[in-house]
Amino acid sequence: MSSAVVVNHLSKVYKHYWGPRSLLKEVLLGVTSHSRQWALKDISFELQEGEAFGVVGNNGAGKSTLLKILAGTAFATVGEAHVSGRISALLELGAGFHPEFSGRENIYFNGALQGLSREEVKDREEEIIDFSELSEFVDKPVKTYSSGMFLRLGFAVATGFDPAVLIIDEALAVGDQHFQKKCTDRIMDFRRQGKTIIFCSHNLYQVKTMCDRALWLDRGAALAVDDAARVVDRYTNELREERKPLNGYPPQQNDSLDCAIERVATLDADGAPAADFETGDTIRLDIWAFFGRKFQGTPGIAASIVRNDGLLFYTTTNTKDGVELLPLEPGHFYGSLVFPKIPLLSGAYYFNVVTTDQDNLQAYHIVERAANFTVHGGADSGSVKLEHHWDNKLPQAKTLAR
Amino acid sequence: MLSTLLDNKYLIRELVARDIRSRYTGSVVGVFWSILNPLIQLVLYTVIFSLVLKERFGDDPSTGRFAEYLFCALLPWMAFQEGVTRSSRTFIENSPLIKKIRFPLEVLPLSVVMSAFFHQFLGTIVFVVVLIFNQTLNLDLFALAFLLYIFQILMIYGLSLLVACLNVFFRDIAQILGVLFMFMFWVTPMVYSKTQAPEPFRWILNLNPLTHMVEAYRFVFLGSPLPSFGGVAYWLAFSVISYYLGCFILNRTRNELVDLI
Structure with missing residues (x-):
């Protein structure tokens, strides 16, 4: 077992320039013309290979920023984040697609984006087309696809090249009920195959069910890194105190009659x-x-x-x-x-x-x-009857001590 | 920098292919346009400058060759203009790739530059065929063209990286470039020979590295006029410096750049 992800005292500052001229002013005159916003403050954790790691927190807590840095699409201001092995990030499905090109051409292009050679893509091409269920459409331009087909291909491509680390932002499942099932099954397969998964969701139920450990982010700071169930329970408690509505179930699928x-x-x-x-x-x-x-x-x-x-x-x-x-x-x-x-x-x-x-x-x-x-419930008051009895004896030890 | 590019050579090839193909998707003759375009251009120049206006180029006594001199200079110029102009917008245009996928930034301007070079190369083939037909191709130095290509790409790529980075911070760069190229077109001896420029202004031409690039290409393909060797050396040095400057700027701005796109 070795570390798949190491995050060491990671902090991220976003600079907000006040306008297009303020940056020029800052560069030429050296006058500070921006405000700073700490999106992440001193985050540290380490993931073993094969671990599933959840990230929970309110909106604006820095979840997306953390995933972006891990995925390599943003950079840390202080500290470091190191991920070993090929990463596939499900941040936005189909982000790398070119609308004019066919599904097949986009599979090759996205393979290249993930650092694979043409031969390596060729080996997985059929499997990806199979999974996305596009068969007869795969040689049509992507711009002619329905949004469901587009997302299906996006999911198949993002997960189809055997990544070592999978980063998922909410988009756990796409398409109709049948395909959503395939998506969650594939992610559970990844888990069984011992791939490292980093999963960020507002659905606490899924985090609790799927992840080994979890990180609770609050305004950029890590409030807890612990066993997923414990972190979710603590976070749930906090939400209850703020009287926020809770979702106790996984989201219902539209096509539910089946x-x-x-x-x-x-x-x-x-x-x-x-x-x-x-x-x-x-x-x-x-x-x-x-x-x-x-x-x-x-x-x-x-x-x-x-x-x-x-x-x-x-x-x-x-x-x-x-x-x-x-x-x-x-x-x-x-x-x-x-x-x-x-x-x-x-x-x-x-x-x-x-x-x-x-x-x-x-x-x-x-x-x-x-x-x-x-x-x-008779005369008792409260919500449930708890097992109890009265034991009205003075403790012996105490008496002796006196 | 170079190792990142080598690691991604397959990606670069796909990007260049995607860029070239996307220009012709849905067209009937496809990439054939890349040959048809320069051919029509060359024929048009020949008709206008050599047959109608009967222009002479510099010291060359023949009126028939003006189009050759002009076209020889226009080929690298167009690659330069297209490469740098499109590179200035490439980070912003490809923001979905940069923001959502881990993407090596240095690859994007290079693919734009190589796609522009691809058209230059096809144009050159047309040009050389016409030269052979006219029996004016200079075969002695022909092989040197590939050396010029390397330095030309180095220069365009370096400047492309520079403007690509700067344009993320100052979106005016893309606009400024348009104006700049208008000036550059006329302070580079393309539609005239350097010797035709009045003496008091010639230092401006000499200061412009593109002057020497154009002269080097003319010498290699057409055998005349003889360029100043100091000038060509100046251009070669400028190319190498451009490349390193571009790399330096990208590495300095890389981290902040992705937040601003």
Whole structure:
């Protein structure tokens, strides 16, 4: 194992000149005519080969600047960033395309941009065309492509030349549902192949699921470099205090009808339909879902318990729990999620139910308020009943010490 | 600098090819225009200057050769003008490449310069064929042309790097160049011979490195007039200095440049 990325006391200043004349004034007369903005302040971290590294933070925290410096499209003012191995940056898909040239010519041109020879590109050409699903269009000029085709080719080209380090800025998935699945699968493949991935996203869920470690940037400074789940949790906490809306799910795909939640029901401990419960009762959630022929992989269902004021109590998925859904007729699946001794106190609650893939990175069909239920919790106050007891004895050790 | 260029020779080839092809996409005869254009130009000059105006070039007694002298000088001049002018905008025009992909900056002006040189080279082939037809080609020094090419490219590339960098900081550079080239065209002895220039102004011509470049090309292809060897040496030195100056400026401004594009 060796370091794939080393970032050492990295800082970046952007100079903002006040106008076209101020730069001339500064050069000729030596009068300072710009303001400085620290986009990054003293960032240090090191990534091992094969690590997936997330970058989180609010807008303007310096995420993009950091990715640009790592990708080599901007330069550090102080400190250094060193990346070993060929980098592919998914900062803007298709940025290097020339509209007048055919898809195939652009594949060769972009291969050259990434430092490959014609022969090396030739070896991968077919695979890239296959992946982008352009077959009959590949010899047509890129300007005739639909935006979906353009992005598909962009993604295929950016990931098709076997990079050692992949830098992703939000653009995790493009195109329709089927192609988005291919994109996330390819990125997960990269992860399994031990490639280094640097991933910047506002979708904390994806960062948590995909990354080993993460960096939290705030106004250019590193607030934390730690285990991804821990960093995301700390960042989430901070956001909660600022009362910013949270996204608990991966983004829903537009074309969601292919993987749909069909029916949901809440039942009591005996399996009879029910919507009223006491604290400590057993709740059973039955889910029927359909996964169409386009879907490949293990079908997943995520279910969340939410209170009527929007407070999310808990989310789980069958794939995370390592349980497969029960196949019924082809494409149809059944799952039954049991919460024994539910600790919820009085209130109105509902289940959100979502169809996902095996990595929980894609959400196909999000059904909010799939099923409502109420809980009557007696005299306790709060949100949940916590296990407790009273132990009214004076500690012996203390008495002796006195 | 040179090693970066060598590392990227395949990229440069693709860029030059892309530039040349993009000029002719959708046209019926394609790159053939690069041969047709200089041919038509040369024929036109011959008709106007040699047949209609009956101009003599400098000390040459023949009226038929004016177009040859003019065209011989115009070929490198056009490559110079095109290369430097287009280079001044190349960083800004290719900002998506520079901002979104790790891209060796030095490659962009070079590809512009080489694409301009490609047209010069095709023009030269047309020119040489016409010279052979006219039986006026000077074969003794013909091989030296390749040496001149090297220094000419070195000079154009160096100046291109310079204006490409400066234009990012001062967008007026591209405009200033237009005016500058207008002057340069007339203080370079192209439509006249150096000997025709009045004595009091001749020092301006001698100070202009392009004068000596033009004279060197004429001597190599046409065998006359004899250039001043000090002058040619001055041009060669200017070319090398231009190259190093361009490299120096790019390396000094590289980091700030990408933020301003």
